[in-house]
Amino acid sequence: MNGHRFTEKPGQKPARVIVVTSGKGGVGKTTTSAAFAAGLAVRGYKTVVIDFDVGLRNLDLIMGCERRVVYDLLNVIHGEGSLNQALIKDKRVENLYILPASQTRDKDALSMQGVGEVIATLQRSFDYIVCDSPAGIEKGAMTAMYFADEALVVTNPEVSSVRDSDRIIGMLASKTRRAEQDLAPVKEHLVITRYDPLRVNKGDMLSAGDIQEILAISFLGVVPESKSVLAASNSGIPVTLTDENDAGEAYYDMVDRFLGQDRPFRFMDAPKRGIFSRLFRN
Amino acid sequence: MIIANTITETPVFEMKGSVMTILVLHIKETDADRLYPQLEKKMAKARSFFNSAPVVIDLSAVAPEGQAALDFVELAETLRRLGLVPIGVRGGAEGQNERVQQAGLGLLPTVKTEKTVAAPTEVQSSPSAPSQEGIQTEPSEVHQPEPSDEAPPPATRTASTKVITLPVRSGQQVFAPDGDLIILSSVNAGAEVLAAGNIHVFGALRGRAMAGIHGDTTARILSLQCNPELVSVAGEYAVNESLDGAILHHSVMVSLADGRLKFDVVGSFSPNL
Numbered sequence: 001m002n003g004h005r006f007t008e009k010p011g012q013k014p015a016r017v018i019v020v021t022s023g024k025g026g027v028g029k030t031t032t033s034a035a036f037a038a039g040l041a042v043r044g045y046k047t048v049v050i051d052f053d054v055g056l057r058n059l060d061l062i063m064g065c066e067r068r069v070v071y072d073l074l075n076v077i078h079g080e081g082s083l084n085q086a087l088i089k090d091k092r093v094e095n096l097y098i099l100p101a102s103q104t105r106d107k108d109a110l111s112m113q114g115v116g117e118v119i120a121t122l123q124r125s126f127d128y129i130v131c132d133s134p135a136g137i138e139k140g141a142m143t144a145m146y147f148a149d150e151a152l153v154v155t156n157p158e159v160s161s162v163r164d165s166d167r168i169i170g171m172l173a174s175k176t177r178r179a180e181q182d183l184a185p186v187k188e189h190l191v192i193t194r195y196d197p198l199r200v201n202k203g204d205m206l207s208a209g210d211i212q213e214i215l216a217i218s219f220l221g222v223v224p225e226s227k228s229v230l231a232a233s234n235s236g237i238p239v240t241l242t243d244e245n246d247a248g249e250a251y252y253d254m255v256d257r258f259l260g261q262d263r264p265f266r267f268m269d270a271p272k273r274g275i276f277s278r279l280f281r282n
Numbered sequence: 283m284i285i286a287n288t289i290t291e292t293p294v295f296e297m298k299g300s301v302m303t304i305l306v307l308h309i310k311e312t313d314a315d316r317l318y319p320q321l322e323k324k325m326a327k328a329r330s331f332f333n334s335a336p337v338v339i340d341l342s343a344v345a346p347e348g349q350a351a352l353d354f355v356e357l358a359e360t361l362r363r364l365g366l367v368p369i370g371v372r373g374g375a376e377g378q379n380e381r382v383q384q385a386g387l388g389l390l391p392t393v394k395t396e397k398t399v400a401a402p403t404e405v406q407s408s409p410s411a412p413s414q415e416g417i418q419t420e421p422s423e424v425h426q427p428e429p430s431d432e433a434p435p436p437a438t439r440t441a442s443t444k445v446i447t448l449p450v451r452s453g454q455q456v457f458a459p460d461g462d463l464i465i466l467s468s469v470n471a472g473a474e475v476l477a478a479g480n481i482h483v484f485g486a487l488r489g490r491a492m493a494g495i496h497g498d499t500t501a502r503i504l505s506l507q508c509n510p511e512l513v514s515v516a517g518e519y520a521v522n523e524s525l526d527g528a529i530l531h532h533s534v535m536v537s538l539a540d541g542r543l544k545f546d547v548v549g550s551f552s553p554n555l
Contacts, residue, residue, distance in 0.1 A: 163452055166470050170451030214470065214488075216449050 014123035018130050019148035019186075021172075023164030025135030027156045028193035031229055033132035034062045034238035035248070036152065039255035041096035042240065045127040048087065050118075051101035052144035053134035054110055060100040063090065064236025074102040077114030083121055092241055097126075107140045119147045137171060146177050150187045153217065156194050157206040162214055169217060189220040191254065196225045197270040208268060220257055223250040224267040299478070299496030305337045306372070307361075309344055312352040318360055325364040337366045338390060342373030349375045354385035391459050441479060450475060450489065471511060480504070491536075492519075499538050506551045508534035518543050 020033040030053075037049035050073060051059035060066040065088045071081030076099075083099075090096035099118075102109070122129050133144035145151065151172050155165040172186045173179055179186070192208055199205040212219050228245035232238065240248045240255075246267060253263045311317065325332055339357070341349055354371070361368045370388030371378075379389055441461030450456055450465060452472030463477035468485035475481055476492045480502045483491070487505035494501030494516035501515050509530050512521050515538045526545065533549035 163472055166452040167472065170454050173448070173451075213486075214468075216468070 012124075015126040015129045016149045017119060017123070017147050018128060018150045018152060019133055019145045019172075020130060020152045020154060021133040021141060021145055021168055022135065022154040022161070023137065023141075023168035024156070024161040027154050027161055028223070028229075029135070029154050030058045030062050030132055031233065031239060032152060032154050032191060032193065032223075032251070033059065033130050035240040035251040036255060036258075037128070037130040038090075038093060038096060038238040039240045039251050040128050040130075040259075041090070041093045043255060043259065044095070046095045046097075046125070047128045047130060048097040048099060048122055048126050049130040049132060050099040051132050052110075052140050053132065054101050054105055054107040054140055055103060056134065057101040057103050059098065059132050060088075061236060062233055063098050063238060065090070065098055065100070066236070069100050072100045072102040073115075073118065074105050074109050076118055077111060078109070083118065092237075107134075107138070110139060110143050112143055112146060115143050116147060137167065141168075142171070142175060145172060145175070145186075148172070148176060148186050149178070150189065152189050152191050152220065153215070154191045154193055155211060155215070157192055157196075157200070157208070157211060159206070162206065162211055166215055169215060188217040189258065190215055190217050191220050192222040194225045195222040195267065197268060201270055221250060221254040221263075221265060222267050223247050223254075297497070299498060304369075305332075305335050305366075306340050307337050307366075307368075308340045308342075309352075312344055312348040314353070314356070317357075321360065322364060325366070329365060333365045335366055336369050337361065339368055339371045339387070340373050341371060341375070341378075344373075346375040346377075349378050352378075354378075354381050354387060358385050358387060443479075444477070449485070452489075468507075469505075469510075477501070490514075493536075494538075501538075503536040504534070504548070506533050506549075507531055508536075508545075513543070515543060 018036075020029050020036065022029050030051075033049050037047045040047045049059065049063070051057050052073070053059070054074065057072075060069055068088050071086035073086070075081040076083050076086050086099055088098045088100065090098065099122075119129060131144045131148065134140040145168075153165050153169060153172075155161050169188055172188060176186050178184065190212065192211060195208070196205055200207045208219070208222055224246050226239075226245060226247035228242060228247050229239055232242045232247075235242075239245065240251045242248060250267050253266060256263050309317070339361075341352075344352070358368050368387060370390045371382045372390040374382055374389065382389060443462040443464060444456070444458035445464045445466065446456055447466045449467040450469045450473040452470050455474045456463065456465070456476070458477040458479070460478050462479040463475060463481045465475060465481070465483045465485065469475050469483055469487050469489040469491065471488040473489035474492070475483075475489065476495050478496045478501075479493065479498060481491050481493045481504070483503075483505035485505075486507040487503075487510045489510065490512040491503045491505070491510055492512075492514040493503045495514075497516050499516045503513055503515065510522060510525075512519055513536050514520075515536060518538055518541065520543050529545045529547055531551075532547045533551050535546045535548050537544050537546070
């Protein structure tokens, strides 16, 4: 029964490893990991999303599979369970799998070598591996980014988030396998979450242009501040799998851009309001 | 009871950096049975020339295994017995630093370029012998007030410039120990750039910049968009809060005049995306 999960397609390219990181906590890494991975799967790519936040795992909640977790990443690294037993297949989307983190263990139980082996195994049978990084610059975050080929740097339009993102970009350029082995550098993509163009126009919030000027990495898109995100989290559905909503649309735009297609940048300007909506706005 | 007021005490000394020229002993092999006899032979020929000359020991031509086999205490003592004053070691391999320091020698940074001058022919008896295997002594520059013969042309040590092309990100530190530092991008908030000489930032300076760190008071900091967390020239520093608002975000040159920092606007700059 488990055999079908690991059909190695001969001559297939190894999966691209994408780390979703930020430095700052609470900016939307897990929301983005879930939405992006689900988006890639919907677009037809076999995708696995891995939670690296040992002890504070959230990805299983956001993906809605918290009641099906038997084995986790640390169990697999320590040989207490096989990768097949730990991987959870998403019930809504074909091609989407989740590898949860351990909740009871310590992050020191993560070993770089063990993670490397897990990723190498997954690379043989998946198209994309999305690594949901914990906040900070400690072992969990460094392990999540070490094997990355590409990175989504999630940033809120707010000064401390931008500062922390800058720090993490510096680390992507120096503390990853690609940097240490002098390979082509990790490709960085800027994802700005919780963007509110009205507040940007008022001058309360940093604009996408300001953030791009400071961080100087390739811009993937903005995700607007949206009530749908909270509702989706609480229901355990990635925001790209819920009914049409602005955040979900923004994530699909980013997935398509990531896959090489041209998409105009939406959600960056304040919507034009007619006189009646201005009179009656709440 | 009188308590000494240390706050208003006038300083009785100053520590400053200085550029000097010095004799360098380039060692090629560390085999004691060949090195010391050859050294003694060479020194015997030019005793007065080398007498009490400070010398730097350069090990860059010696393999790490050779360096590990070298007894620094014995080398220092031999050199002193021959009339030289060994002051430090340059080009030592990692792992040798502790042994060098235990022998009472200093550690000097490796220099990228240097001009060398042939030893003057004041050396008695035979003309400067073709470099014997094992040792090679060249003055990097000689400043002997020799009454006789020619004064060797003064050679200057060219200081290397460090060039950085990518943004210096928060938490990173870039250090140019000799010479200038050129950043062809921005220095972000939370980053630090330091140089013995000048610092040129062809972008926004939002972090810390410290020029002239070895004491060069003529060092300057130039940036296209000046909004630093802290600037310092030869130890004199200013934080962002104390800067005149009129100079912020413009292209500015920071220099030292009469012991105080001076900020000159040299242009205006707007970033293009």
